[in-house]
Amino acid sequence: GENVEQHPSTLSVQEGDSAVIKCTYSDSASNYFPWYKQELGKGPQLIIDIRSNVGEKKDQRIAVTLNKTAKHFSLHITETQPEDSAVYFCAASRAAGGANNLFFGTGTRLTVIP
């Protein structure tokens, strides 16, 4: 099955700096890569996603890049703010006969220092 690795496990940045979280996946058939943000006591919230036919996607301060050849994708957050502090999860999935469950990375705890 799919194996998703995520680094780093913890990340501290100064407010206003950028944060980068990286993930690799093992299944070359994976074609959908969402990123979720989870705050304490809440469920994961989708922040951005990318499909395998696109190399980069941006939404305001958040961007995701995908390198299918190297099988890795990254989350970039610019101009970080204290409210960006949370645990971020990457995931990978491939749609095959209805089997589209998400395989998650182990999470990155991001702390933005004011």
Next chain:
Amino acid sequence: KAGVTQTPRYLIKTRGQQVTLSCSPISGHRSVSWYQQTPGQGLQFLFEYFSETQRNKGNFPGRFSGRQFSNSRSEMNVSTLELGDSALYLCASSVDTSGGYTDTQYFGPGTRLTVL
């Protein structure tokens, strides 16, 4: 549009008991997936239901089961609870996962199950 709702939010049970958790998907969403989240194993897929049928299943023992009703609401059941079943159980809904295209999954707040 209301998000995914899960009830109850917190549950305490003892070993050997069984438990039923409920999930109401976003209106119009037909697929419901369940995930278990623990500090040690992270987020793991349990099963997915679509049109009242289990379409996909993760690597969990048969003590974990689920069902989906005609209004797309779903329940999951865990029988003969073990200490290791303590976890946050998350439900996610998507519009339609009919194959060939992974739809975006939206998560509920989860049910925190503690087994004593």
